[in-house]
Amino acid sequence: MRKSLLILCVLFFIPFPSVGAQQPVKEAAFYDKLRNSIVRCFLCPRGCVIPEGKRGYCRVRENRKGVLSALSYGQPVAAHIDPIEKKPFFHFLPGSRAFSIATVGCNLKCMFCQNWEISQAKPEDVEARSMTADDIVAGAKRSGCRSIAFTYTEPTVFFEYMLEISQKARLAGMRNVMHSNGFINEEPLRRLCKYLDAANIDLKGFSEGYYARICDGALAPVLRSLQILEEEGVHVEITNLVLSGYNDEPEKIKKMCRWIRENLGPDTPVHFSRFYPMYKLLAAIPTPVETLERARTIALGEGLKYVYIGNIPGIEAENTYCPKCHSAVIKRVGYSVSEIGLAGGKCAYCGEEIRGVW
Numbered sequence: 046m047r048k049s050l051l052i053l054c055v056l057f058f059i060p061f062p063s064v065g066a067q068q069p070v071k072e073a074a075f076y077d078k079l080r081n082s083i084v085r086c087f088l089c090p091r092g093c094v095i096p097e098g099k100r101g102y103c104r105v106r107e108n109r110k111g112v113l114s115a116l117s118y119g120q121p122v123a124a125h126i127d128p129i130e131k132k133p134f135f136h137f138l139p140g141s142r143a144f145s146i147a148t149v150g151c152n153l154k155c156m157f158c159q160n161w162e163i164s165q166a167k168p169e170d171v172e173a174r175s176m177t178a179d180d181i182v183a184g185a186k187r188s189g190c191r192s193i194a195f196t197y198t199e200p201t202v203f204f205e206y207m208l209e210i211s212q213k214a215r216l217a218g219m220r221n222v223m224h225s226n227g228f229i230n231e232e233p234l235r236r237l238c239k240y241l242d243a244a245n246i247d248l249k250g251f252s253e254g255y256y257a258r259i260c261d262g263a264l265a266p267v268l269r270s271l272q273i274l275e276e277e278g279v280h281v282e283i284t285n286l287v288l289s290g291y292n293d294e295p296e297k298i299k300k301m302c303r304w305i306r307e308n309l310g311p312d313t314p315v316h317f318s319r320f321y322p323m324y325k326l327l328a329a330i331p332t333p334v335e336t337l338e339r340a341r342t343i344a345l346g347e348g349l350k351y352v353y354i355g356n357i358p359g360i361e362a363e364n365t366y367c368p369k370c371h372s373a374v375i376k377r378v379g380y381s382v383s384e385i386g387l388a389g390g391k392c393a394y395c396g397e398e399i400r401g402v403w
């Protein structure tokens with residue numbers, strides 16, 4: 046059965062509502078009070094110890110008189126209606142729209158960051174507007190979105206805002222999705238999972254050296270987060286931004302794909318994404334298409350069933366193919382989607398189950 050889903054190439058910008066009263070600063074979750082008004086944040090593996098008057102590494106959590114405050118709570122700097130494919134999610138409500146929001150801040154410093162102007166900013170650097178969780182949910186409903194997406198920057202650092210929106214969105218019958226670096230501790234992640242329907246996690250490379258050198262982070266906590274998301278029944282997709290000469294060694298890609306198959310299952314969608322020169326890596330070359338195709342071949346060879354190439358609109362590797370009969374079941378060109386061979390979550394040609402939320 047041929048069913049046209051949605052053709053949506055245009056991004057809609059949501060005008061911020063008129064500025065309301067500034068929201069009171071929110072006390073952060075997940076921190077300990079130490080002596081002399083010093084606090085220790087344990088929201089993410091960085092574990093910042095923050096003296097009075099100072100902020101954590103992410104710049105949005107500040108020690109105010111011994112109380113850790115979430116400075117970006119209720120202060121989005123971006124709110125857009127995006128195709129869900131842009132997150133990217135290819136196996137989650139294809140063709141639907143996601144109300145996408147971000148505040149400033151991040152707990153990593155990736156040298157290739159596409160959104161560094163907001164992810165690496167302080168709250169006072171970027172104009173934000175006050176929007177309550179109710180404002181966000183109402184805006185999402187009004188605009189016909191089926192989900193709310195926490196994206197663009199790192200949602201972990203606006204955890205309290207994300208959690209409150211997610212709770213309210215669930216009550217309103219909406220889904221919650223995030224695109225995250227996965228650099229978050231177990232306790233907050235499990236709490237979030239109660240309301241989270243899908244997560245696309247950046248698995249930036251498959252060595253501690255790469256994470257340390259290029260992202261100022263660590264690989265092991267990200268792998269643990271992926272296992273937790275899988276245990277908690279959250280739909281997981283993975284994005285790997287391939288940088289030629291940095292993280293594209295075939296052996297590393299192979300190891301990564303094997304880990305995904307063994308820990309998350311062979312039907313986990315994986316997106317190899319093309320890098321374009323950005324931020325601190327302006328001198329690096331755009332990823333050659335052959336490098337991405339080689340990564341995809343390795344992943345398929347390791348038994349992964351749904352392997353995509355991203356950031357090259359029109360490439361065949363944007364389509365979803367049935368792993369059994371190899372028919373195209375979803376065709377994509379950029380963010381245009383047509384579901385051509387899916388029936389009740391199964392391949393319409395051979396009946397093979399296709400993992401996803403359809």
Ligand code: SF4
Pocket residue numbers: 086087088089090091092093100101102103104106151152201202
């Ligand atoms: S969330 Fe921010 S303040 Fe807390 S540990 Fe991570 S980087 Fe530090």
